[in-house]
Amino acid sequence: MFAALPLGQAVPLSVIGGLLFALSFPSPGWWFLAYPAVACLLLAAMGQRARRAAWLGLLAGAVFWVPAISWAGRYLGPVPWFALALLEAALFALGTVAIALAYRxxxxxxxxxxxxxWGLPAVVSALWTGREWFSGSWPYGGFAWGRVGLSQSEGPFTHLAAYVGVLGLSFVVVYCVAVVVSLGLVGGVRLPMRIAMAGLLVAAVLAVPGWPTAVHGTVRIESVQGNGPAGYFDRAQPGDVLRSQVAATDVDARGVDLVVWPEAAAEYDPRREQVIAGxxxxxxxxxxxxLVAGAVTQTSTGVLHNTSFVWDADGWQASYDKKRPVPFGEYVPDRWLYSKLAPSLIGLLQRDYTPGTKPNVLPVAGIxxxxxICFDVVDDGLTADLARGGAQVILAQTNNADFDGTDENLQQLEIARMRAVETGRSLVNISTVGASQVIDPDGHTIDRxxxxxxxxxxxxxPLGTSTTPATVASGDVTLVLSLGGLLVLLACAPWRRRHR
Structure with missing residues (x-):
């Protein structure tokens, strides 16, 4: 029933699947293409031997990742872009091997x-989810971009993120597709019954109501997009970004409870720079x-942090140091090694930020x-920490200036949208250059x-007060799914038959 397709059919399916998957992310963000994309990728991998599945997965992964993260080469050129794309493609291939073996x-x-x-698709979907979790965790903290669940920020299943999180949503989407694929291939079932069962599954998923998000009151926030020369290669003079933020701030706005500036908008530590403090x-x-703003700060021992801080009439009040600095963007892991492999590129990154240890929830304006801070938004654990720490609203500060004219800011915005739904919290996505929006707990844009x-x-x-199931248990659900799929696969492996 699940016989492997010949290469003449499997290769085109892998290419088509990868392309459709790329198109499901911004831009153009055609979320519905994720479904035929997954179907093509499952059909291509189905029943293949490990080596062939690996090559098919690598091909599909490259076709997806190269265009999806083309913004990575915006300033640094093709080397980091293709290096990251091929690494993620290799991890995609690893997951494809596991799925192929599940069908075998x-x-x-x-x-x-x-x-x-019904049962086999659950194993396949669990293995897919496990691959997404692994690639979002390794190496150097992983790269949690390009998940199936993240492509669905405008789709009909978006609300499920409040129940099962982004990774759980990946499982749901892949499971629905895998069931439909199995229904198309299984024998002994009449066509009307196949259609009825597929429709019943989709209807059951769509029947799940949105999580009853509770809000209590509002906070009036002025979010400032200065559009200053905040890019790494903008050759800005000290103070240029700060002045652009000050100029864009509407000081005549009435009834404002809180002002929010983007990542690094204040540039340097105002406790050390009197001009900035003034x-x-x-x-x-x-x-x-x-005011909640961002700046580069330095400890007495010379440790650098990417910091978000609260500043009021009495000065510095509280701060959070970014816990997820970007490898090869904000620091260079194993610098001794990569300096030998690409000295010119690594030489551009002269400073290394250190991960912070402070809680990512700050008291400000009575809330x-x-x-x-920027790529913190892709971290599942940090997202859960926000809700568990009592956050009533999320301030997602970012600096996308290095990626102007690319899809990076749109993709990051959609990740932020999914985090709002996942946590049941309004989210203010404020960038130095865009895309800046305010998103409600249901994922709808209420200002831009x-x-x-x-x-x-x-x-x-709106200020959120409820706790979603995703913030309580999505990590455990992901762990159970990933390990469960792997254990079932290993338990069904033909070890004894091979020995005989």
């Missing part, structure tokens, strides 16, 4: 029609509200604000400003 090993153990239609004081006094424009938005942002 698990199917004979569950000979019943029900087992092959500029922040002027903003706070004019608006009559505290508790969860803080995400044009990209690459110096401006601000004043928004009454």
């Amino acid at each position: 090993w698990v199917a004979p153990v569950v000979p019943s029609t029900a087992g092959r239609v 500029a922040l004081d002027a903003v706070v006094q004019s608006v009559g509200a505290p 508790r604000a969860g803080v995400m 400003v044009p990209a690459y424009t110096a401006t601000s938005m004043v928004t009454d942002v």
Whole structure:
């Protein structure tokens, strides 16, 4: 039933699947293409031997990752872009091997029609989810981009993220597709019954209501997009970014409870730079509200942090140091090795940020604000920490200036949207250049400003008070699914038959 396709059919399916998967992410962000993409990739891998499955997976992964993260070569050129794309493609190939073996090993153990239609897809989906979890964790903290669940920020299953998280949503999508694929191949079932069972599955998933998100009150936030020269290669002079933020802040806005600036918008530590402190004081006094901004800070021992801090009429009040600095962007792991492999590229990164240890929830303006600095938004654990720490709203500060004119900022925005749904919290995504939006707990945009424009938005942002199942148990669900799929695969492996 699950016979391997010849290469003449499997290779085109792998290529088509990879391309459709890339198109499901911004831009163009056609989320519905994720479903035929997964179907093509499953059909290509189905029943293949490990070596052939690895090559098919590597091909599909490369076809997906190369265009999906083309922004990685915006300034640094093709070397880091292709290096990251090929690494992720290799991990994609690893997952493809596991899925191919599931169709070879698990199917004979569950000979019943029900087992092959409903049980085998669960194992396949668990292995897919496990691969996404692994690639988002390794190496150097992983790269949790390109998950199936992240492509669904505008789809009909988006609300399920509040129940099972982003990785759990990947499982649901892949499971639905895998069941439909099995229904198309299984024998002994009439066509009307196949259609009815597929429709019943989709209807059951869609019937799950949105999580009853509770909100209590609002906070009026002025989010400022300065559109200054914040890029690494913009050759800005000290103070240029700060001045652009000050100029874009509407000091005449009424009733503002809190002002939010993007990542590194204050540039340097205002406790050490009186000019910066003076500029922040002027903003706070004019608006009559505290400010949450970002800056590069340095400890007395010379340790650098990418920091978000609260500044009010009395100065520095609280801070959070980014826990997820970007490898090869904000620090160079194993610098001694990579300096030998690519000295010119590594030489561009002269400073290394150290991961912070402080909680990512800060008291400000009488509320508790969860803080995400740029790529913190892809970290599942940090997302859960926000809700568990009592955050009522999420401030996602970022600097996308190095990726202007690419899809990076749109892809990151959609990740932020999924985090809002997952946590049941409103989220303010504020960038130096765009895309800056305010998103409600259901994932809907309630305010926005044009990209690459110096401006601000004043928004009454709902404060979340409920706890979603995803923030409580999504990590455990992912662990159970990943390990469960792997254990079932190993348990069904034909070890004894090989020995004989």
